[in-house]
Amino acid sequence: MLSVKNIHANIDGREILKGINLDIKPGEVHAIMGPNGSGKSTLASVLAGREEYEVTEGAVSFLGKDLLELSTEDRAREGLFLAFQYPVEIPGVSTTNFIKAAVNEKRKYLGQEPLDAVAFLKMMKEKMALVEIDQRLLSRSINEGFSGGEKKRNEVFQMAMLEPKLAIMDETDSGLDIDALRIVANGINKLRSPDRAILLITHYQRLLDYIQPDYVHVLYNGRIVKSGTKELALELEEKGYDFITDEVDLAANQ
Amino acid sequence: MNNITYFKDQFEQLQEANPNDTIADLRQNGFDAFTKDGVPTYRDEDWKYTNVSSLFDKEYLIAENSTITLADVNTIRLPGYKQANELVFVNGRFIANLSTIRSGTTDLVVLPLEEAAKGEYKEIVAAHLNQSSNYLNDGIHALNTSFINGGVFVHVLKGKEPEHPVYCYHILDARQNPALAQPRSLVLADENSRLQITESYTTLGASDSFNNQVMEVVVKENAYVEYYKIQNDTANASQVSSTHIRQIGRSYVHTVTITLNGGIVRNNMNLVLDAAGNETHLYGLYLLKGKSHADNHTLIDNLKPNCFSNQLYKGIADDTSTAVFNGRIMVQPDAQKTNAYQSNKNILLSENATINTKPQLEIFADDVKCSHGCTIGQLDEEAMFYLRARGIPKESAEVLLLQAFAADIVDQIKPEPLRSYVSKLIYEHLAIQ
Numbered sequence: 160m161l162s163v164k165n166i167h168a169n170i171d172g173r174e175i176l177k178g179i180n181l182d183i184k185p186g187e188v189h190a191i192m193g194p195n196g197s198g199k200s201t202l203a204s205v206l207a208g209r210e211e212y213e214v215t216e217g218a219v220s221f222l223g224k225d226l227l228e229l230s231t232e233d234r235a236r237e238g239l240f241l242a243f244q245y246p247v248e249i250p251g252v253s254t255t256n257f258i259k260a261a262v263n264e265k266r267k268y269l270g271q272e273p274l275d276a277v278a279f280l281k282m283m284k285e286k287m288a289l290v291e292i293d294q295r296l297l298s299r300s301i302n303e304g305f306s307g308g309e310k311k312r313n314e315v316f317q318m319a320m321l322e323p324k325l326a327i328m329d330e331t332d333s334g335l336d337i338d339a340l341r342i343v344a345n346g347i348n349k350l351r352s353p354d355r356a357i358l359l360i361t362h363y364q365r366l367l368d369y370i371q372p373d374y375v376h377v378l379y380n381g382r383i384v385k386s387g388t389k390e391l392a393l394e395l396e397e398k399g400y401d402f403i404t405d406e407v408d409l410a411a412n413q
Numbered sequence: 414m415n416n417i418t419y420f421k422d423q424f425e426q427l428q429e430a431n432p433n434d435t436i437a438d439l440r441q442n443g444f445d446a447f448t449k450d451g452v453p454t455y456r457d458e459d460w461k462y463t464n465v466s467s468l469f470d471k472e473y474l475i476a477e478n479s480t481i482t483l484a485d486v487n488t489i490r491l492p493g494y495k496q497a498n499e500l501v502f503v504n505g506r507f508i509a510n511l512s513t514i515r516s517g518t519t520d521l522v523v524l525p526l527e528e529a530a531k532g533e534y535k536e537i538v539a540a541h542l543n544q545s546s547n548y549l550n551d552g553i554h555a556l557n558t559s560f561i562n563g564g565v566f567v568h569v570l571k572g573k574e575p576e577h578p579v580y581c582y583h584i585l586d587a588r589q590n591p592a593l594a595q596p597r598s599l600v601l602a603d604e605n606s607r608l609q610i611t612e613s614y615t616t617l618g619a620s621d622s623f624n625n626q627v628m629e630v631v632v633k634e635n636a637y638v639e640y641y642k643i644q645n646d647t648a649n650a651s652q653v654s655s656t657h658i659r660q661i662g663r664s665y666v667h668t669v670t671i672t673l674n675g676g677i678v679r680n681n682m683n684l685v686l687d688a689a690g691n692e693t694h695l696y697g698l699y700l701l702k703g704k705s706h707a708d709n710h711t712l713i714d715n716l717k718p719n720c721f722s723n724q725l726y727k728g729i730a731d732d733t734s735t736a737v738f739n740g741r742i743m744v745q746p747d748a749q750k751t752n753a754y755q756s757n758k759n760i761l762l763s764e765n766a767t768i769n770t771k772p773q774l775e776i777f778a779d780d781v782k783c784s785h786g787c788t789i790g791q792l793d794e795e796a797m798f799y800l801r802a803r804g805i806p807k808e809s810a811e812v813l814l815l816q817a818f819a820a821d822i823v824d825q826i827k828p829e830p831l832r833s834y835v836s837k838l839i840y841e842h843l844a845i846q
């Protein structure tokens with residue numbers, strides 16, 4: 160589904176990603192872990208098409224297409240979804256209208272008729288229940304004045320509405336208390352399906368107690384320095400990142 | 414400038430044709446001032462960014478008999494018209510037989526200005542007409558005064574709240590020749606009255622038009638006035654539109670100025686707060702593209718204590734357009750406890766567009782609260798990326814964000830039919846690239 164080959168990316172001339180390789184198949188859940196500043200969000204942004212990042216080397220194919228050739232909006236309409244680490248507040252744009260526009264843009268792209276008001280509301284109701292989000296939030300401007308937890312829940316709600324093929328969740332767990340974490344994780348679990356892949360980016364292993372990943376990768380200093388199964392996450396929890404990063408730093412200094 | 418001779422001929426003809434007109438002296442003073450001051454140039458501080466002299470190079474025809482019919486009027490009516498008093502001006506002249514007055518004469522009096530100046534309302538007209546020249550003392554205002562002819566007098570009577578709003582349609586007939594219009598109106602909202610008034614502008618035909626408009630509004634004790642100006646004319650339509658509102662009794666005024674299309678547009682929105690405890694809200698929105706030029710000059714002159722005023726003007730400049738905002742607040746020595754707030758927010762969408770914004774505070778009292786702020790920014794990139802990352806194409810994302818930017822001004826249009834109308838105009842204006 161997604162194949163990332165030797166991706167290098169710069170921002171302001173500084174290299175942040177230094178050769179990332181990653182293969183994700185339908186139905187799989189991958190977790191990318193790593194200390195702050197290692198390039199996790201940069202990878203997510205590059206995949207979603209944020210223009211500030213310059214890809215200097217490498218290739219990405221998504222469902223057989225050259226992802227890097229697609230505009231941000233086309234990537235989304237092809238089925239790539241990014242749950243933002245910091246969801247943006249957009250005063251004056253109603254959440255409901257925005258989601259409706261997004262859903263119908265995607266349908267248009269796929270050659271489907273737009274949803275009428277009734278069908279859209281029905282879908283909203285269904286997905287709202289799935290991620291336990293309050294109707295009142297959705298009638299407000301996008302993320303405006305939402306708490307941290309509400310913003311994250313809104314991200315998962317949008318994912319549910321847009322039914323992506325690949326969802327990249329950038330620290331959807333950070334800043335959540337244990338109840339909110341459980342609700343968000345439940346929502347994501349309900350969205351797991353054999354033809355949908357999920358890439359969980361997280362700093363902590365606690366999310367992985369709720370969502371069991373098939374693979375875990377450690378990203379450090381712009382490279383994936385270790386990959387394994389969910390046991391790797393437990394090991395990281397126990398020993399901290401140092402046991403890997405020290406090794407990498409040592410090797411680099413030799 | 415050869416136009417001066419043209420105006421001189423026209424002026425003399427007008428005076429000859431209306432010798433005993435009570436407004437003749439006023440016109441004479443106006444013409445003397447115009448002859449002395451001429452058309453403002455960029456050397457005048459107040460006209461630094463707006464070149465109106467270029468509008469005077471044309472051979473305007475002040476058409477006596479326009480062929481505008483009711484069928485033409487039908488094409489330009491504003492939503493809600495069935496409930497409105499519709500005042501039609503053709504090339505600056507109030508045309509009674511194209512107008513529809515729905516309110517009864519015990520609520521609302523609408524008369525040709527010259528007629529009002531002679532009869533029952535003589536004293537009112539004498540007391541209030543051309544008070545604006547104390548503030549708008551430049552050649553262009555004087556030119557309007559020189560040609561007062563075919564103006565209108567609107568009077569909401571004491572204690573009356575006419576259920577029908579007033580719509581003023583300004584039609585400029587530029588089908589044959591460049592059209593010049595100089596409408597003049599005097600509006601009085603009497604004690605305890607209520608008035609809602611909206612002005613719109615339409616140029617018919619492909620020639621240039623120039624509307625040099627002056628409206629004077631007098632607001633008395635405990636009156637409530639809403640004023641809306643909707644400027645969405647063609648690219649060859651220019652105007653200097655002066656709205657001079659004097660709150661001479663403790664009263665409430667709310668204005669919204671929307672500028673979407675046009676050539677050179679200059680708005681003077683003057684508020685004279687000449688009674689203690691006045692409250693005034695001024696809103697403005699300009700969404701410029703192409704070569705449009707919009708200059709909003711506001712003035713709030715606080716003469717008496719305890720007045721409150723709030724101004725919010727927002728705008729977008731795209732392509733090679735130019736936006737100017739100049740917000741002047743004066744607080745005179747007697748105007749203690751004045752509260753005056755002003756904010757101007759802009760989005761610059763193109764490298765070739767220009768925005769000039771300037772607050773101008775002149776405070777001569779010590780116990781006042783005044784604040785002002787202006788910003789010029791770009792579209793929020795983070796917001797753009799967020800919308801696009803959900804599959805919304807770049808152009809639509811831009812329109813969504815710009816609509817959101819405009820929304821807090823549009824929301825200030827209180828009557829629903831006008832608000833939805835403006836909302837739709839804005840959407841269409843933004844969506845067409």
Ligand SMILES: Nc1ncnc2c1ncn2[C@@H]1O[C@H](COP(=O)(O)OP(=O)(O)O)[C@@H](O)[C@H]1O
Binds near residue numbers: 170193197
């Ligand atoms: N927009 C940006 N401008 C400049 N530097 C950036 C920007 N985004 C990320 N970086 C830098 O790139 C590195 C990786 O950041 P990021 O991808 O956010 O890491 P992570 O998500 O793993 O914490 C950091 O050193 C960060 O300072």
Ligand SMILES: [Mg+2]
Binds near residue numbers: 199200201244330
């Ligand atoms: Mg991050």
